[in-house]
Every structure is written in C-alpha cells, then in structure tokens.
Amino acid sequence: MGLKLRLHPLFFLIGILSAFTGGFLGFLAASLCALEHEAAHAFVAARYGYRLDRVVLMPYGAVLSGDLTGMRKKEELAVLLAGPLANLATGLFFVALWWFFPETYPYTELAAAASFSLFFVNLLPAYPLDGGRMLRILLQPLCKGATRYLLLAGNLLLSLGALAWFAYSCFSAPAWTTLAFGILLAAGAFGGGRYARIAFSPKKFTAGVEERRVAISSAVTAGEAVRFLRSDRYLTLLVFEGGSFCGEIAEEEFLAALARGEYGVPLGALVA
Numbered sequence: 001m002g003l004k005l006r007l008h009p010l011f012f013l014i015g016i017l018s019a020f021t022g023g024f025l026g027f028l029a030a031s032l033c034a035l036e037h038e039a040a041h042a043f044v045a046a047r048y049g050y051r052l053d054r055v056v057l058m059p060y061g062a063v064l065s066g067d068l069t070g071m072r073k074k075e076e077l078a079v080l081l082a083g084p085l086a087n088l089a090t091g092l093f094f095v096a097l098w099w100f101f102p103e104t105y106p107y108t109e110l111a112a113a114a115s116f117s118l119f120f121v122n123l124l125p126a127y128p129l130d131g132g133r134m135l136r137i138l139l140q141p142l143c144k145g146a147t148r149y150l151l152l153a154g155n156l157l158l159s160l161g162a163l164a165w166f167a168y169s170c171f172s173a174p175a176w177t178t179l180a181f182g183i184l185l186a187a188g189a190f191g192g193g194r195y196a197r198i199a200f201s202p203k204k205f206t207a208g209v210e211e212r213r214v215a216i217s218s219a220v221t222a223g224e225a226v227r228f229l230r231s232d233r234y235l236t237l238l239v240f241e242g243g244s245f246c247g248e249i250a251e252e253e254f255l256a257a258l259a260r261g262e263y264g265v266p267l268g269a270l271v272a
Helices: 009-021 026-047 073-100 102-121 128-167 176-188 202-207 222-228 251-261
Strands: 006-008 049-053 055-058 060-064 195-197 210-217 231-239 244-250
Touching: 009 026, 009 060, 026 060, 026 073, 026 102, 073 102, 073 128, 128 176, 128 251, 195 231, 210 222, 222 231, 222 251, 244 251
Parallel strands: 006 055, 210 231
Antiparallel strands: 049 195, 055 060, 231 244
C-alpha cells in the first residue's frame, strides 16, 4: 500500500507529558488504534486503485486529508467508513474476549476504550474527520462550493470548544485528552496526507515488476476496473465482447484514461 508514517513533534511532547502524568498506557493504546484506523483506510483505498500516501501521527490520533478526485461517491464512502468500522470491530473483539476470558479485562480495557472512542469520535460531523468528509459528500449536491467552508467553520468551532473545555478543566484535573483532540482538529483542518494513483517508477521497472493479466468484459467501465490495479503488479486488461477478443489495454493507457476523467467509459471504447 506504500503507507508512509510521520510523527508530529506534538506526538513526542504529549507522549512525554502522559508518561509523567500516569497516562502513558492510554496514550499508547490510542496511538495504536489510530494506526489501525488509518491502515484500514489504506487497505480499502488500495482496492479501488488508490494508496494512502502519508499518515501524520498526532497525539491521540492521526491527521489525514485525502484527494479522492474521480472516485465514485459509494467507493469514497467505503474508504471513509473503513477506519471507524475497523475500530468498532476491535472494540467488539475485546468485549467478546471479556465474555469468555474475564481475567483479560484489566489488560485490555484501555485498548477497548480507545477503539470505541475512535469509532464514535470519527463519526462526528466535523471536517476533516471521517464523519465530516461523509457529510461533505452528502451536502455537496445541495451547497456545492460553500460545503467545505461550512464544514471548516464547524470544525474550528468544535476545536475551540475542546480547547476551552481543557482550559476550564485546568482548575481541577486537566483533561489532556480533550487538549489533544482540540489540537488534532485544528491541525487536521490545514494538513495531512493524500491519496495518489498507483504508478510504477523507473526504479521499479529496473528491478522487475510482475504482470497481472485480467480478462474482462468490454461493457465494464474504466471506473469499475480500477479495483484490479495493484501496487506490486503491472496490469494488462484483456477485453472481450461476447466471447470474442477485442484487444489489450496496458496499464499506462488505462491510467491515462482515468487521468482524462473517463471513469464512465466502457473498456470496449478504449480499445476501439
């Protein structure tokens, strides 16, 4: 999937702070759950011909901003839902584990809490959380150009609210998790990774890339055939119509068609 990980300086700062305040295990559990969350995004995105380019690990989460231009709404929603659903599945796994092995509860409670927290938090309608991105897809036909600004304004208000709550908590017991969440939202509104199309560099060709040959109907559109792209295989589409061979489409020809926005064009038209 080509997943690249970068640690934000605040990640180290909050990690050190949590070690001195007795919350390091919670910080570690949240960080691992965040990595699982982003890996799920990357896995599903790769199935549609995209790869997660970069994940910036922040305190109690990760920052991700994706450019899924050209991807159909249903596919983009699947990518966005993958992260929260992975966390939900992990949390439910721990609950089932407690049912059969109650003695594991003290050792897995923090991981379960972090998993459920990431599931619920990422469904909040705040950009750039997954819930905010899904809301953007739903609002786009209604608000069009104003959608991003509406979501960004809501996101910043939520961030300011979280930071204000942290300031209030400092008079009793500082809510470090709330601080980290506020910083995550503020930073995530202006940065993050991206999604990029799978392509091979000259270096990979020098080392040798295995070919993947797929026989496919001429009626299948270019957008539907994206799922056959792999980061470690060179794709050749063998196009058939009614049992008759029509021609081949090499990967660079296929990617060129996608770059032109021809997602709804049948493969038969690309070999005509």
